[in-house]
Amino acid sequence: MKFPPSFILPFTIGLLFISCFLVIIVGIWISELSKIDKSRIVHNIFTRKSLLAIRETFSESLLHRKIFRKNPVLGYMHMSLAFGWFLLIVVGHIEAYIHYQSFSVPAYKAIFMRYFITQQSITLSGKILAASMDLLLLFVLSGVVLAYYKRMNSRMFGMKKTTQLKTGDRIALTALWLIFPLRFLAESVSAGVHHNGSIISQPTGHLLSSFLPIQSVEMPLWWAYSGALGLFFFALPVSRYMHIPVEVVMIFLRNYGIKVQKRIDGYSRIQIYSCSRCGICLDSCQMTHAAIKDTQSVYALKHIRNRKITDEKLFNCMLCGRCQPDCPVGLELNSLRMTQRIESTKEYNSSYEYLKNGKVNVSPQTEVIYFAGCMTHLTPAIIKSMKEIFAVADVKYWFMDEDKTACCGRPLMQIGQYNAAQKLIDHNREQILASGVKKLVVSCPICYKVFKEDYALPGITVQHHSEYLLNLITDRRLPINKMPLRIVYHDPCELGRGSGIYLQPRLLLDEYVELIPIQNEKASAYCCGGSLANIKIKMNERTQIRDKALEEYCNYEPDILATACPLCKKTFAKSRILPVHDIAEIVCMSITKSAEISSKTDSEILCKNVAIK
Amino acid sequence: MKHIVVIGGGIAGMETACALTDAGHWVTVIEKEEQVGGKLNKWSYLFPDFTPADKILDALLEKHSEKDFSILSQTEVLSVNRQNNKFNIETSGKQKLEADAVVVATGYELFDASRKEEYGYKIYDHVITSADLEKLLLPDGDLSVAAGQNPKRIAFVHCVGSRDEKSGNHYCSKVCCITGVKQAIELKKRLPEAEIYCFYMDLRMYGKNFEELYREAQEKYDIQFIRGRLSEASEKIDKSLLIKSEDTLSGRPLKMNVDLLVLLVGMEAGKGTAKAAAACSIGCEESGFLRTSDPFLMSNFSEQEGIFLAGSCTAPMSVNDTILHARSAAQEVNNWLKKNN
Numbered sequence: 003m004k005f006p007p008s009f010i011l012p013f014t015i016g017l018l019f020i021s022c023f024l025v026i027i028v029g030i031w032i033s034e035l036s037k038i039d040k041s042r043i044v045h046n047i048f049t050r051k052s053l054l055a056i057r058e059t060f061s062e063s064l065l066h067r068k069i070f071r072k073n074p075v076l077g078y079m080h081m082s083l084a085f086g087w088f089l090l091i092v093v094g095h096i097e098a099y100i101h102y103q104s105f106s107v108p109a110y111k112a113i114f115m116r117y118f119i120t121q122q123s124i125t126l127s128g129k130i131l132a133a134s135m136d137l138l139l140l141f142v143l144s145g146v147v148l149a150y151y152k153r154m155n156s157r158m159f160g161m162k163k164t165t166q167l168k169t170g171d172r173i174a175l176t177a178l179w180l181i182f183p184l185r186f187l188a189e190s191v192s193a194g195v196h197h198n199g200s201i202i203s204q205p206t207g208h209l210l211s212s213f214l215p216i217q218s219v220e221m222p223l224w225w226a227y228s229g230a231l232g233l234f235f236f237a238l239p240v241s242r243y244m245h246i247p248v249e250v251v252m253i254f255l256r257n258y259g260i261k262v263q264k265r266i267d268g269y270s271r272i273q274i275y276s277c278s279r280c281g282i283c284l285d286s287c288q289m290t291h292a293a294i295k296d297t298q299s300v301y302a303l304k305h306i307r308n309r310k311i312t313d314e315k316l317f318n319c320m321l322c323g324r325c326q327p328d329c330p331v332g333l334e335l336n337s338l339r340m341t342q343r344i345e346s347t348k349e350y351n352s353s354y355e356y357l358k359n360g361k362v363n364v365s366p367q368t369e370v371i372y373f374a375g376c377m378t379h380l381t382p383a384i385i386k387s388m389k390e391i392f393a394v395a396d397v398k399y400w401f402m403d404e405d406k407t408a409c410c411g412r413p414l415m416q417i418g419q420y421n422a423a424q425k426l427i428d429h430n431r432e433q434i435l436a437s438g439v440k441k442l443v444v445s446c447p448i449c450y451k452v453f454k455e456d457y458a459l460p461g462i463t464v465q466h467h468s469e470y471l472l473n474l475i476t477d478r479r480l481p482i483n484k485m486p487l488r489i490v491y492h493d494p495c496e497l498g499r500g501s502g503i504y505l506q507p508r509l510l511l512d513e514y515v516e517l518i519p520i521q522n523e524k525a526s527a528y529c530c531g532g533s534l535a536n537i538k539i540k541m542n543e544r545t546q547i548r549d550k551a552l553e554e555y556c557n558y559e560p561d562i563l564a565t566a567c568p569l570c571k572k573t574f575a576k577s578r579i580l581p582v583h584d585i586a587e588i589v590c591m592s593i594t595k596s597a598e599i600s601s602k603t604d605s606e607i608l609c610k611n612v613a614i615k
Numbered sequence: 616m617k618h619i620v621v622i623g624g625g626i627a628g629m630e631t632a633c634a635l636t637d638a639g640h641w642v643t644v645i646e647k648e649e650q651v652g653g654k655l656n657k658w659s660y661l662f663p664d665f666t667p668a669d670k671i672l673d674a675l676l677e678k679h680s681e682k683d684f685s686i687l688s689q690t691e692v693l694s695v696n697r698q699n700n701k702f703n704i705e706t707s708g709k710q711k712l713e714a715d716a717v718v719v720a721t722g723y724e725l726f727d728a729s730r731k732e733e734y735g736y737k738i739y740d741h742v743i744t745s746a747d748l749e750k751l752l753l754p755d756g757d758l759s760v761a762a763g764q765n766p767k768r769i770a771f772v773h774c775v776g777s778r779d780e781k782s783g784n785h786y787c788s789k790v791c792c793i794t795g796v797k798q799a800i801e802l803k804k805r806l807p808e809a810e811i812y813c814f815y816m817d818l819r820m821y822g823k824n825f826e827e828l829y830r831e832a833q834e835k836y837d838i839q840f841i842r843g844r845l846s847e848a849s850e851k852i853d854k855s856l857l858i859k860s861e862d863t864l865s866g867r868p869l870k871m872n873v874d875l876l877v878l879l880v881g882m883e884a885g886k887g888t889a890k891a892a893a894a895c896s897i898g899c900e901e902s903g904f905l906r907t908s909d910p911f912l913m914s915n916f917s918e919q920e921g922i923f924l925a926g927s928c929t930a931p932m933s934v935n936d937t938i939l940h941a942r943s944a945a946q947e948v949n950n951w952l953k954k955n956n
Binding site for chain 1: 730732733735738739780781782783846847848849850857870
């Protein structure tokens with residue numbers, strides 16, 4: 003038997019190394035999953051979900067549809083590299099199977115096929131395959147050229163910023179950039195030597211032979227190509243390109259219903275390794291408005307992965323989630339950061355012994371539990387409006403946190419004090435269940451999210467007041483008097499992106515005022531800058547973030563800036579640029595002052611609104 | 616004869632104008648309100664000795680009435696332009712004035728307490744500001760809360776809109792501490808049965824007889840001072856107020872029911888000062904108050920040659936400090952005019 007040429011060694015050893023490495027590490031991660039998650043895999047692996055995962059892998063990992071939607075050039079770059087490379091491997095193997103008339107062709111023979119084939123292919127199918135391989139390589143090379151260009155000028159790709167690289171990334175990136183030009187050169191030179199090749203490699207080989215001693219450069223070029231491949235495989239585990247194999251695993255697990263938990267487990271590691279560090283999240287992050295440029299999701303995940311995360315970076319984030327809809331990999335960026343916060347935080351002395359579960363005395367006719375929330379207690383105009391609305395709609399309610407109640411627990415959870423939060427949750431939960439009331443209405447989206455997600459409240463409907471007020475209208479329990487006011491609605495992060503409530507506040511406002519659609523709304527809505535989740539940011543930086551958001555809102559010249567969160571209201575109201583009101587206040591304004599308002603002109607109304615507070 | 620334009624007809628502007636007239640200059644005061652005297656019109660009694668404010672105001676205005684200078688009331692300055700060695704001033708009344716020097720005496724504005732929504736000003740019936748209370752302290756002022764009943768328990772909140780990063784005002788307004796002590800004593804005199812509490816961060820009794828008054832408030836009038844900031848207030852059905860705070864000396868959270876809540880509002884540079892700064896192209900500090908060339912020796916000089924500053928447009932100031940600052944402004948203007956001609 004003839005020994006294969008020695009240049010295949012770097013590639014073969016690299017391939018062997020990376021295959022073993024991936025099998026071991028993914029095995030470890032999967033073994034770290036919780037029992038429930040493991041059983042999810044077992045139950046779902048032979049179902050439609052696997053097919054869905056394959057489809058998603060195809061459309062996202064190879065075609066990069068999400069990136070296409072953001073910017074076609076950027077999408078093309080990713081697609082040509084990923085999908086092009088994938089096809090090169092697949093078509094190359096098919097070509098090899100046909101050529102050698104066997105399925106047991108070693109990988110190197112398929113990858114370096116042009117070296118081993120010294121004759122011109124004579125069959126039509128052989129010619130077509132060879133030509134398509136040439137075209138595919140050209141397709142990938144076009145992506146590489148774009149990638150070179152993007153490093154130098156990211157704006158062309160619709161991105162303001164691109165990520166900073168570390169050593170492992172640099173090695174892998176250089177290797178990746180070299181692989182395809184070297185392959186092209188090696189194949190062309192071989193085509194020149196053997197006078198074969200296809201539509202592109204043949205003329206290129208011919209051209210190269212006119213001025214290069216191609217006989218003597220052939221071997222070094224194949225060595226270089228194989229070396230670049232080997233280098234890439236060895237650099238892969240320490241580079242961001244780990245996302246290529248890990249993302250596929252992640253897509254399957256996600257389709258099986260696995261989610262990031264409140265502790266670091268195999269799945270959260272898989273998610274962390276699935277980050278491609280494309281840097282698309284940098285553009286949507288508002289921290290850059292305050293010139294904070296090193297705490298964004300891409301960097302947080304990188305530091306978590308390298309175990310170099312500092313509190314300074316981990317906690318300097320609003321958890322507004324604005325980066326999440328833009329993530330082409332669909333990572334749970336907020337949950338990952340929360341999990342790491344829980345991991346990095348020491349539990350403080352949170353005995354809460356003074357919290358006593360007194361008797362809950364609620365009359366059986368009570369329809370609703372009203373929980374205003376601590377922030378709403380700092381914006382009493384909202385509470386006052388809710389009380390008036392309850393009176394008008396004749397709702398019998400129990401004001402749960404009128405006097406003294408524990409916090410809902412969400413702010414503690416956001417800063418990583420999970421156990422402390424859990425104690426408050428248990429305390430409140432007991433009271434809610436003891437009341438026997440079946441509906442809980444909350445005025446603060448921060449509370450709303452934790453009630454919805456972390457309180458187990460069987461049989462109890464939890465509603466934000468925007469949902470509840472809309473229900474009151476559909477039940478015809480509230481009068482409607484449309485006011486001639488132009489309103490911009492600011493989506494609170496915890497209500498919008500956090501809980502998916504975009505529609506109800508808009509429907510509600512539509513009944514009472516004229517709602518102006520704006521550019522950055524719903525999933526891409528701004529954060530007000532007041533978030534409790536950030537314990538590192540300075541007040542002046544919050545102001546910069548807030549003012550940038552207000553700048554857009556002011557462009558629409560609204561009479562009122564409406565929101566549905568007491569914290570957003572407080573944050574925006576401080577600027578004094580626009581009158582800011584909660585939707586409950588606007589509803590209350592209409593049902594109590596409607597007659598007076600309708601006879602006034604716009605400017606008078608504006609003054610009046612400020613006074614109504 | 617030199618012509619000097621004074622922007623602002625409060626006590627600083629009027630006192631400067633008066634002193635400059637005495638020195639033999641021709642002075643025009645531009646006042647945006649109908650009446651001169653500024654914020655002093657809104658005050659009833661002055662610390663630390665309860666002098667009626669109108670007594671001081673009358674005395675100042677009487678002095679002014681003897682002098683011959685013109686007052687353009689209900690007028691605002693639109694622009695101030697330097698041409699050669701003169702200032703061309705355009706007003707909202709379409710007058711064009713030419714001046715040799717300008718004195719900015721635009722004063723301050725009170726902090727709008729409704730910006731601290733958690734205290735419920737303009738939301739709850741019985742939350743008032745120190746300025747509101749001042750009117751009620753006049754002999755005919757009605758202090759009663761619901762159903763003609765006098766308040767039994769009253770709380771004062773210090774530093775509302777001062778020394779407060781969240782409202783954007785980092786500075787101390789200087790006069791509210793002693794105003795709170797003064798008003799607490801006056802209330803106690805009017806309502807001897809009432810319990811009075813003051814919630815403070817520090818008490819800054821910087822002036823003559825201030826500390827003595829503070830001691831008297833505690834010893835003679837039994838006013839309780841609690842170190843702690845109010846976190847929130849909520850209204851009960853009977854319109855009384857439940858306030859939450861922390862007693863930081865005993866380290867305990869505290870809740871209290873009161874019938875009347877008084878917010879000791881701080882001073883802000885205000886729109887008038889901002890407009891004057893823009894018109895005169897002179898700088899403001901981060902606080903919004905006007906920047907002086909030197910805090911020690913040139914506290915009446917702006918960054919622009921020939922434009923001078925007087926009174927509380929440069930920093931929060933009491934009435935007596937304002938009068939002194941105005942007089943020194945007049946002297947600086949006079950010296951400058953002599954030196955430059």
